[in-house]
Amino acid sequence: MKGYLHLEDGSVYTGELEHGSPQDINGEIVFFTGMTGYQEVLTDPSYKNQIVVFTYPLIGNYGINISDDESKQPQVKAVVVYECTSQYSHYEAQYSFKEYLQKWNIPIIHHIDTRSVVKKIRSQGSMAATISQTFQKEEQPSAIFEDGVFEVTSTSMQTYGDGDKHIALIDFGYKKSILTSLVKRGCKVTTVPLKMMNKVSELKPDGVLLSNGPGDPEKLESYFSQIKEIVSSYPTLGICLGHQLIALSFGAKTKKLLFGHRGANQPVYDLKQKKVFMTSQNHSYVVIDESLKKTDLNTRFYHINDDSIEGLSHATLPILTAQFHPEAHPGPSDSEWIFDEFLDLVAAAKGEILYA
Numbered sequence: 278m279k280g281y282l283h284l285e286d287g288s289v290y291t292g293e294l295e296h297g298s299p300q301d302i303n304g305e306i307v308f309f310t311g312m313t314g315y316q317e318v319l320t321d322p323s324y325k326n327q328i329v330v331f332t333y334p335l336i337g338n339y340g341i342n343i344s345d346d347e348s349k350q351p352q353v354k355a356v357v358v359y360e361c362t363s364q365y366s367h368y369e370a371q372y373s374f375k376e377y378l379q380k381w382n383i384p385i386i387h388h389i390d391t392r393s394v395v396k397k398i399r400s401q402g403s404m405a406a407t408i409s410q411t412f413q414k415e416e417q418p419s420a421i422f423e424d425g426v427f428e429v430t431s432t433s434m435q436t437y438g439d440g441d442k443h444i445a446l447i448d449f450g451y452k453k454s455i456l457t458s459l460v461k462r463g464c465k466v467t468t469v470p471l472k473m474m475n476k477v478s479e480l481k482p483d484g485v486l487l488s489n490g491p492g493d494p495e496k497l498e499s500y501f502s503q504i505k506e507i508v509s510s511y512p513t514l515g516i517c518l519g520h521q522l523i524a525l526s527f528g529a530k531t532k533k534l535l536f537g538h539r540g541a542n543q544p545v546y547d548l549k550q551k552k553v554f555m556t557s558q559n560h561s562y563v564v565i566d567e568s569l570k571k572t573d574l575n576t577r578f579y580h581i582n583d584d585s586i587e588g589l590s591h592a593t594l595p596i597l598t599a600q601f602h603p604e605a606h607p608g609p610s611d612s613e614w615i616f617d618e619f620l621d622l623v624a625a626a627k628g629e630i631l632y633a
């Protein structure tokens with residue numbers, strides 16, 4: 278059936294709507310530029326409540342393979358594509374792109390001029406959008422976005438792996454690949470729901486990882502002092518939202534980028550190794566450079582395209598943070614070594630090695 282994509286600036290695009298609902302669907306519209314990796318994007322909890330535009334014009338040609346999911350279900354509010362094919366070819370695929378989203382009742386609007394939509398987002402910023410079955414929408418798309426962290430954090434602790442390094446993975450909506458990156462490096466990992474952060478010390482972990490997650494990091498202000506205490510007590514890695522929360526808890530500030538970084542070829546410079554890495558990213562917010570002056574945090578990584586901060590280290594504590602995704606699904610595995618460096622920090626704290 279015909280469907281309509283309404284943007285906050287008043288523009289309306291007509292496309293074909295699949296699994297739409299009689300009620301309008303509202304969300305923040307953002308775009309992802311990777312040619313592949315659509316399945317990992319759909320299931321990354323950081324995309325909770327967002328309407329994702331895929332800029333690559335043909336999506337779905339290798340189908341959906343459940344074992345590649347980043348969480349138990351798609352998290353996006355809706356999908357905007359040019360063409361999504363039902364014909365797929367991959368030896369592990371179980372569903373087509375459309376079948377998978379239909380199973381979870383997630384609307385797709387296709388045959389939309391995605392190039393035009395992306396140009397608007399690039400010039401005016403990520404904005405509110407509504408997908409509707411009618412040309413006249415019920416109301417103006419709302420720019421107030423729901424805070425997704427409480428929807429995606431788990432409700433009980435779970436333990437995975439049985440290695441000799443025990444890592445507490447604080448769950449703001451973690452991607453499965455973060456967990457598997459640790460388990461495959463010989464760690465025992467306990468996932469800790471946001472509301473159970475006060476139990477971290479009872480686990481006596483060797484290290485702590487603060488996960489990715491959706492929404493504005495400043496909305497979690499009531500947890501900053503607790504976060505500061507935890508990350509000051511154990512070797513720590515912060516990824517994406519986790520990185521932002523660590524910076525905020527030490528007194529730095531964050532701001533929203535115009536349209537964010539979402540793709541699989543984002544170049545990042547490492548000031549320590551003096552090297553550029555291609556990274557996978559999915560974020561709207563960044564740490565403000567000048568706000569670091571009052572803290573003991575130093576820039577370790579920055580984005581080559583816009584000079585924004587992509588990661589930090591602490592002057593005296595074993596804390597490492599990355600705004601990008603070292604677990605790299607979707608995207609290149611160039612920066613997976615971040616996990617090795619984090620585990621070196623953990624090993625150094627246990628007296629097993631020297632970390633330089």
Ligand SMILES: NC(=O)CC[C@H](N)C(=O)O
Binds near residue numbers: 323492493517
């Ligand atoms: N992937 C993430 O953790 C995203 C962090 C945060 N929600 C942002 O958009 O900046």
